[in-house]
Amino acid sequence: METHPLYIGGETLSAGTVRTIPLPFDGSPVAKVHDAPADVIDRAVTAAVEGQKAMAAMTNAERSDLLFRLHAILSSEVANLGTLIAKETGKPLREARMEADRGMQTLLNAAIEARQLHGEVIPIDGAPVGAGRMAMTVREPVGIIAAITPFNVPFNLALHKIGPALAAGNAVIHKPAEQTPLSAFRIAEGLRQAGAPAGAYNLITGEGKPLGEAIVAHPGIQMITFTGSVAVGKWLRANCGLKKITLELGNASGVIIEPDADLDLAVARTVAGGFANSGQVCISIQRIYAHESIAAKFTEALKAAVEKLRIGHPLEEATEHSSLISESAAKRVESWVQDSLAKGARLVTGGTRDYATIPPTVLENVPDTAKTMSSEIFGPVVNVNTYRDIDDAIAKVNNTPYGLQAAVFTRDFERAFRAARKLKVGGVILNDTPSFRADLMPYGGIKESGIGREGPRYAIEEMTDTKVIVWKV
Amino acid sequence: MEGLADWLREAGCEGPLLVVKDGGLQLDLDGFEAVVVDAERGFDAVFALSTFHPRTVLAVAPDPETLQAVWDCLSVERFFCVGGEVVEAPAGWIRHGDGLQRFWYAKA
Numbered sequence: 001m002e003t004h005p006l007y008i009g010g011e012t013l014s015a016g017t018v019r020t021i022p023l024p025f026d027g028s029p030v031a032k033v034h035d036a037p038a039d040v041i042d043r044a045v046t047a048a049v050e051g052q053k054a055m056a057a058m059t060n061a062e063r064s065d066l067l068f069r070l071h072a073i074l075s076s077e078v079a080n081l082g083t084l085i086a087k088e089t090g091k092p093l094r095e096a097r098m099e100a101d102r103g104m105q106t107l108l109n110a111a112i113e114a115r116q117l118h119g120e121v122i123p124i125d126g127a128p129v130g131a132g133r134m135a136m137t138v139r140e141p142v143g144i145i146a147a148i149t150p151f152n153v154p155f156n157l158a159l160h161k162i163g164p165a166l167a168a169g170n171a172v173i174h175k176p177a178e179q180t181p182l183s184a185f186r187i188a189e190g191l192r193q194a195g196a197p198a199g200a201y202n203l204i205t206g207e208g209k210p211l212g213e214a215i216v217a218h219p220g221i222q223m224i225t226f227t228g229s230v231a232v233g234k235w236l237r238a239n240c241g242l243k244k245i246t247l248e249l250g251n252a253s254g255v256i257i258e259p260d261a262d263l264d265l266a267v268a269r270t271v272a273g274g275f276a277n278s279g280q281v282c283i284s285i286q287r288i289y290a291h292e293s294i295a296a297k298f299t300e301a302l303k304a305a306v307e308k309l310r311i312g313h314p315l316e317e318a319t320e321h322s323s324l325i326s327e328s329a330a331k332r333v334e335s336w337v338q339d340s341l342a343k344g345a346r347l348v349t350g351g352t353r354d355y356a357t358i359p360p361t362v363l364e365n366v367p368d369t370a371k372t373m374s375s376e377i378f379g380p381v382v383n384v385n386t387y388r389d390i391d392d393a394i395a396k397v398n399n400t401p402y403g404l405q406a407a408v409f410t411r412d413f414e415r416a417f418r419a420a421r422k423l424k425v426g427g428v429i430l431n432d433t434p435s436f437r438a439d440l441m442p443y444g445g446i447k448e449s450g451i452g453r454e455g456p457r458y459a460i461e462e463m464t465d466t467k468v469i470v471w472k473v
Numbered sequence: 474m475e476g477l478a479d480w481l482r483e484a485g486c487e488g489p490l491l492v493v494k495d496g497g498l499q500l501d502l503d504g505f506e507a508v509v510v511d512a513e514r515g516f517d518a519v520f521a522l523s524t525f526h527p528r529t530v531l532a533v534a535p536d537p538e539t540l541q542a543v544w545d546c547l548s549v550e551r552f553f554c555v556g557g558e559v560v561e562a563p564a565g566w567i568r569h570g571d572g573l574q575r576f577w578y579a580k581a
Contacts, residue, residue, distance in 0.1 A: 075510075076509045076516070
């Protein structure tokens, strides 16, 4: 079985203890990685200083070409990447291949945006002191960025940080989730083949806590970009001092289904948006508010649709639904479902557990106090409740500490846009699942869902500083 | 495509290689560092040559457009062809090998 070394300064490094990565579905071993000691961060920063100088010295076109080369290299092995992602996450092969393809879109857009990096001319003589002067801004890389990425979408969400960071002339120290570091090694190898400067990308695998503490404490790191849980996001922000930080955190995505909605569409998109990757998606559907006049019909159709999903081994072509990231994660989801049932919810379908796999689970009439309603479940569980008035439904969707994305199904243009303006979230999706995301669009949350935006163009804004240049003419 | 790596070594190829091919075909490139760009996924020779600036190219059954792109690429010094038709090397290039399926060109 292959043991993957760390990748620092363009070279591999074996450091720390060796750990086996299991296939989440059944615990069988997949590969071995190193759990790096915390002092490796200092070594990575030393390498990244040189890498960042080289990246910053490149032109926009050269950085764009570097990312196009990485795109070409990874695209030629996208089928293998899909298999690798399925092995490390336990998501079905068809979803893993989709993630690999989306990663290519992310890279492509980062490569395009690298060519667009620009400042603006400031009309400085609009101020009395500006008379006889001209001014312009330029975007400069922040420097060294620590990218801490999650287990659920390990390849594409890593590229959402690495692509824009390199496009803007930064160096990256990448700490993938301890459960799913394998696809990052392909990114490292791809960047090496593409001719990235040594130290531009550095890959450190290992436990989150010691490496996270070393990252927040290191004065040589200028920015942290993190995707993961609210708790860790808050800890990072509280401890990172004056480093820039962007946080893509959790959600308990709400959906409103109006009486005039296309119910077939709403059911089909709920199946996709509620149960893909076993619900382990930040914007997975969790709370559905169906109008009381159509709720029973919707729930019945949803039950029939999810019970048709083929549950099985993630590496089998026919599998549509597979395991969560671990048995312990599945046990937690199972206990939350039991909590909802104890508080009066009705089980429509699912609710059982087989090792790390929980079948698509639908609950209805779930009280707001139940955990499956009030907290991010990160599992294949959808709650269906009813409402009478759309303003009441909007208030219910907003009644959460989170604010990432929400959705409305209706054919009524006016109500759709009224809801879109009133929903307190970073993104509203009309007539589709709140888990819709095109990789070029701005993506990010408000409230406890995070700070900052991703999507290559928007991430580049976060990963650059504005410098103003004023001259007397 | 068996024996390809041996043939490349016998021809003095040291790599790294930029490989331009259509999808599906498995190539024996054992021992060579290679970046494979696949026309089926949208990476044609013009794109690959302009972003990778390779010194050595391997093309599988190249079409006239690919051939021309390689001839025109300033960085390419050696060009290995497999499975294509024998064509006259343009000025500045010398063709080596007389096999119908495997031949290579070097800048004069």
